[in-house]
Amino acid sequence: MYSPAEKTSERSLVLITGASGYIGGYVAKDALKAGYSIRLTARTPKVETLRKEYGSEAEIVPLDDIVSGDYSEALEGVSAIIHLASPLPASGKHEVAASEHLRFSLDGTMNLLRQGAAMGVKKMIICSSILAVTDMDNMQNAFNSNHTYTAEDWNPTTTKVLLGSEHHPWWVYGASKAIAEREVWKFANEHPEIDFTVFQPGFVYGPTSGVSIPPRGSSEIPSTPFLLYSNIFKLPFKTGFPPVVPLSVDVRDCARAHVLALSAPPSTEVGRKRLLLSAPSFTWAQAVEHLRTVRPELRERLLSEAEINETYGAMPIGGVARVDCERAKEVLGFSEFISWQKMVEDCVDDLLEVEKGWKFD
Numbered sequence: 001m002y003s004p005a006e007k008t009s010e011r012s013l014v015l016i017t018g019a020s021g022y023i024g025g026y027v028a029k030d031a032l033k034a035g036y037s038i039r040l041t042a043r044t045p046k047v048e049t050l051r052k053e054y055g056s057e058a059e060i061v062p063l064d065d066i067v068s069g070d071y072s073e074a075l076e077g078v079s080a081i082i083h084l085a086s087p088l089p090a091s092g093k094h095e096v097a098a099s100e101h102l103r104f105s106l107d108g109t110m111n112l113l114r115q116g117a118a119m120g121v122k123k124m125i126i127c128s129s130i131l132a133v134t135d136m137d138n139m140q141n142a143f144n145s146n147h148t149y150t151a152e153d154w155n156p157t158t159t160k161v162l163l164g165s166e167h168h169p170w171w172v173y174g175a176s177k178a179i180a181e182r183e184v185w186k187f188a189n190e191h192p193e194i195d196f197t198v199f200q201p202g203f204v205y206g207p208t209s210g211v212s213i214p215p216r217g218s219s220e221i222p223s224t225p226f227l228l229y230s231n232i233f234k235l236p237f238k239t240g241f242p243p244v245v246p247l248s249v250d251v252r253d254c255a256r257a258h259v260l261a262l263s264a265p266p267s268t269e270v271g272r273k274r275l276l277l278s279a280p281s282f283t284w285a286q287a288v289e290h291l292r293t294v295r296p297e298l299r300e301r302l303l304s305e306a307e308i309n310e311t312y313g314a315m316p317i318g319g320v321a322r323v324d325c326e327r328a329k330e331v332l333g334f335s336e337f338i339s340w341q342k343m344v345e346d347c348v349d350d351l352l353e354v355e356k357g358w359k360f361d
Helices: 022-033 044-057 098-118 136-143 159-164 169-190 223-232 251-260 284-294 305-312 326-332 340-357
Strands: 013-017 037-042 058-062 080-083 123-127 195-201 203-205 248-250 274-277
Touching (some): 022 037, 022 251, 037 044, 080 098, 098 159, 098 169, 123 251, 136 169, 169 195, 195 251, 203 223, 203 251, 203 340, 223 284, 248 251, 248 340, 251 274, 251 326, 274 326
Parallel strands (some): 013 037, 013 080, 037 058, 080 123, 123 195, 195 274, 203 248
C-alpha cells in the first residue's frame, strides 16, 4: 500500500503536528506502518492521551503555542515535517474568530517552517484545503458549476477582506488557508533546498474510529464527518453547517497521500507539488438514496428527498464541479480514490457506533 520509507536518507524521523486530530491520527499510524519513526506535537492536555495511544512507538512533545512556540526540541533530528495542526470552523462549542484563524493558519504555519528551515529539515508537507482553491464569495457556483479545479485555481481572498467584515465560519477557514498557502510558496521560493508539498483535500469524510482521541459527544467529533451526518439524518437540533459540499475525499486516502509524499521525488519547480485531493463528487440526495439501498434499516432516520430539497431551497445541489487530481496520482503513485459510496457507508457505520456513547448538552 505504501512506498517504503527512504532508507537512503540520513534520517527517517518525521515530525507530525495535529496528530490528535481526525486526519492526523490516521497520518501518524500510517507513517508507522510505512516504516518511519514519528514524533508528535500536542497541546499539554492531550499529551498523556497520545502517550497511552502510541506507547513507545512515538515520541510526544508538548507544544501549546503553535504561533510563537519553540519547536527546537520537536525538530531535533527530524528529516521531514507533516503539518496538520489547524482548528476547524466552530471547533467544539466555540467559533474561532477570523483573526485567530489567520493566526493559526498563517503565523502558526510560518513559525514552524522557519524553525524547520533553520534546523535543516529538507522536506515539508502541509495540509491546506480545497477552500484555498475555490472562490468562496460565490459558494453556489464554486461547488455547482461545470468548472474543473486545478492547481492553477486560487481562492482570491485577501487579509484585508478577511478581517474587514463578518463572514461565515467556513468562509473564514478557507480564506485563512489560502492566505497562509500563498506565504508558504513565497517561503518555498526563498528555500530551493527544501522540498515542499501542499495538499488541498476536499471535505474529509470517512470513519472516525481509530484516531487518537475518541469523541464523547456530537460537538466533539470532527466537523466534516458531522457535516455529512447532519445533512443526511433527521436530527433533533440545528447544526449551522453549510448544506452543499460535494467536493470530498476519504480520510484514509488523505492520510495515505501525506505519507506517500514523504518518499515522493522532489520537484525542481516551486509550486509544482500543489496537489489537489478529491474523489468523484456526490450530493446528499445521492448519499441518502445509496444508504436506503445498502442500509435499509436506516430508512426512517434518513432525510427524504423532499426534506433535502426544502433544506436547500432553490440552491442547485448537482455537485457537478470537478477536481483534477491527476498530478497527485502521478506524484504519489496511487491510482484511484476510495469511492464516495464506500466513504459514506464507512463514515455512517462508524458514527452510528460512536453516537451510542454521546452525551448531549
